[in-house]
Amino acid sequence: MSLNNQVLDKPISAELPYVEANLSYLVPMAEKPVNYTYEPPPGIPRTNATYQTHKLPIYNARSISENISLDREGFAFTGHNTNVHNFYDEDEVRRVYYPEAEQLLKEVTGTTKVVIFDHTLRNASQSKPGENNIKEPAKRVHNDFTAKSGYTRARLELAAQGIDDIDTLLKQRFAIINVWRGIATAIQESPLAVCDAQSIAPTDIVAGDLVCRDRVGETYGITYNSKHKWFYFPQMHRDEALFIKCFDSAEDGRARFAGHTAFEDPSSPANAPPRESIELRTFVFYPA
Numbered sequence: 001m002s003l004n005n006q007v008l009d010k011p012i013s014a015e016l017p018y019v020e021a022n023l024s025y026l027v028p029m030a031e032k033p034v035n036y037t038y039e040p041p042p043g044i045p046r047t048n049a050t051y052q053t054h055k056l057p058i059y060n061a062r063s064i065s066e067n068i069s070l071d072r073e074g075f076a077f078t079g080h081n082t083n084v085h086n087f088y089d090e091d092e093v094r095r096v097y098y099p100e101a102e103q104l105l106k107e108v109t110g111t112t113k114v115v116i117f118d119h120t121l122r123n124a125s126q127s128k129p130g131e132n133n134i135k136e137p138a139k140r141v142h143n144d145f146t147a148k149s150g151y152t153r154a155r156l157e158l159a160a161q162g163i164d165d166i167d168t169l170l171k172q173r174f175a176i177i178n179v180w181r182g183i184a185t186a187i188q189e190s191p192l193a194v195c196d197a198q199s200i201a202p203t204d205i206v207a208g209d210l211v212c213r214d215r216v217g218e219t220y221g222i223t224y225n226s227k228h229k230w231f232y233f234p235q236m237h238r239d240e241a242l243f244i245k246c247f248d249s250a251e252d253g254r255a256r257f258a259g260h261t262a263f264e265d266p267s268s269p270a271n272a273p274p275r276e277s278i279e280l281r282t283f284v285f286y287p288a
Helices: 003-009 062-067 090-109 149-160 166-171
Strands: 018-026 034-036 051-060 075-079 113-122 174-182 192-195 205-211 216-222 230-232 240-248 260-262 277-285
Touching: 018 216, 062 075, 075 090, 090 113, 090 174, 090 240, 090 277, 113 149, 149 166, 149 174, 149 216, 149 240, 149 277, 192 240
Parallel strands: 034 205, 051 230
Antiparallel strands: 018 051, 075 240, 113 277, 174 240, 174 277, 192 230, 192 260, 205 216
């Protein structure tokens, strides 16, 4: 038995420090959930889904970070220095951070082909929907892609980047991995919690439509299960990176979907500055 399983399979409440926090879960529903990313037409609700909070322990995973892996728990963590000076400079992010993250992912996953296709900045104090692309932290338990939309988004983004032989690429194993990082002071407000993918049952995940102005995507909402195991890395700073697997084409028992959410940390000071973070969405293609 690996050290990792010894660590995570013990009664971890006795092993790791934790906080208790309310996480917002999807309430099971008969129809398909629909969420709009923008203000919908008059008379149409922003979402038809309802959410309910459940108080859960969220364990500090810093002491076991070296024993956690993308293929088993669905997330991973590492120190990583960045040469980016200003993450709010779109050109610098693409020119400096994209190549940094691409190289880092190759080292972490052992693959030779990484395609970065999207990034999101989050800062509640600067978010102005309709005016800029900065968003607030997402405080619902979710996963960014589904078993279906992993393929459809890959096909769309690879074509947009002019990549050849997409059919051949999508026949080999690939994953969609978020690279998540704080970009200012150490994160205290709205840190990110990640759920051990092994603790999520197939019946816990619910595909829903994500309606954008130019397309309709599909994401997973997640319904409550007392077996979910939640972790976080408190006080993350700009020279640390968290990886979240949001899709894996392999169906061989490896982690495929790691649920995640921002949460209100009860140990955070009342005057903590708003969380500032960036997440890159990437395709990682594994050799045959």
